[in-house]
Amino acid sequence: MKIALVGIGKIAVDQHVPAIAGSTDWDLAATVSRHGKVDGIEAFTDLGAMLDARSDIRVVSLCLPPVPRFDYAMQALKAGRHVMLEKPPGATIAECHALEAAARRAGLSIYATWHSRHADMVAAAKEWLAGTALRALTVTWKEDVRRWHPGQAWIWEPGGLGVFDPGINALSIVTEILPDDIHVSEAELDIPENCQTPIGARIAFHHPGGARIGAVFDWRQDGDQTWEIEAQTDVGTLRLCEGGAVMEVDGIRTGDAAPLDGEYPRLYARMAQLVRKGEIDMDLRPMTLATDALALGRRIPTDTFHD
Template structure:
């Protein structure tokens, strides 16, 4: 087995504690060398406030995972690339399409790997769904991604700021799955519900189509309490496929399909290790393109103020 990749992590928040740090700690492909975070710490490794401080501390770093809010990703990503490190970007990979394009160009020039990760694509049912849909005629698609922002993002003001994406922070997970399992599609219209005291939407109603004229509708809402909804329903000429629980459950014509255990972030880190060792990059911007199109083409509708 190749030597473990010495990786640093930037941003010790909820997603880092829940997913990144446990997976890195359990993987034979990595050694956690250091972390950097303005608000959190992690026991057992050197801790720094900023990425530049962590880079100055050396530690033989070979790669870095960036888990801070997307508004801060470009500066950190560029600094890591210029230091010769391979870069893993938590989703969404950045606050704009153009900045990620610049990071990809910098990574190519420096000869390091850049990975724009989409964890929902590694949900257990996604790849089987993609294989089943391949070559089948799709008649209609409906996506419902509804959850309680107070539960999943308590006190996180950055998600409501410009570049924070609001309800598209979870909604982009649905788009990452849809762009992986469906033929290419494009936005035809959107309504974005924006709280009067915030910059980013709390809900979105999106209409898409593809080259064959297939109707595709996606509804994202952060105001749902009780059971949470993460479903994609695809009607085809051969039956109805449903991905539910964010891709963890797959049914075809109402029958549950056998799936492997959940391992989204393990799949991401396995893929990143393979990219690093092969000298390749993977930067798919299709999910973020659809979000950008929604902001470009969507109608803004003011709704009641949101308070956490």
């Protein structure tokens, strides 16, 4: 199937383009970006122009920041194209529901992707936890924003999510591996004096079984980056490290892979499956937890941030 990639930034170049190139399901037929291009691929600077010129392209994959994503996605749906959304799927829950409703009315597929759910050890962790009684779960997600999001000012503006942009990856794993749904009970948010979104967060969650669940997100990490989830249960302790690429049970490693290895190819395989079956995948639980933390969180002013 022919696909167009919209928004040719770092994540598109590093992950989306190689995943499409390595897939037997997809043919990257066009790009849309004001600045970026992919060598050898027809490039447009306007989505409407691409949709008008390339009626043969059935699917549009959006790698834009979350705030403009709704308008682009709705434009593609109205043009009869299936839509794939980079995480988070939008700036608000309501607009994501509107996109899903539009896709259903048009008989089109739409996919809210969560790449961290496709890390190598996430499925194994979900299976292991299914037969246990959870006692506690701790998420530690700390990285250096300057390393991973250099010069991306939109993350500090309303709708940009701040530290929840990477933190939502952790929430996507947690909502996938836990048998029971959780919700935010309280949060603290570190907001730089010159920003609209948090650079750090501490969150407590309610678990229906009474397990203690908490998360710490921080974008000020120097040195080693930390992406870990530890679950204490009645039969032992499970740890997911490196964003879900490594799994340990009671300190014994049961499998591992390189971080991000295979995640984006699996997203595109899932999108191909949805299009062929005429289905929709719009799980918004990770975004619900993130936006609820932003709604409930107590704001704590902190030092100004300069990239």
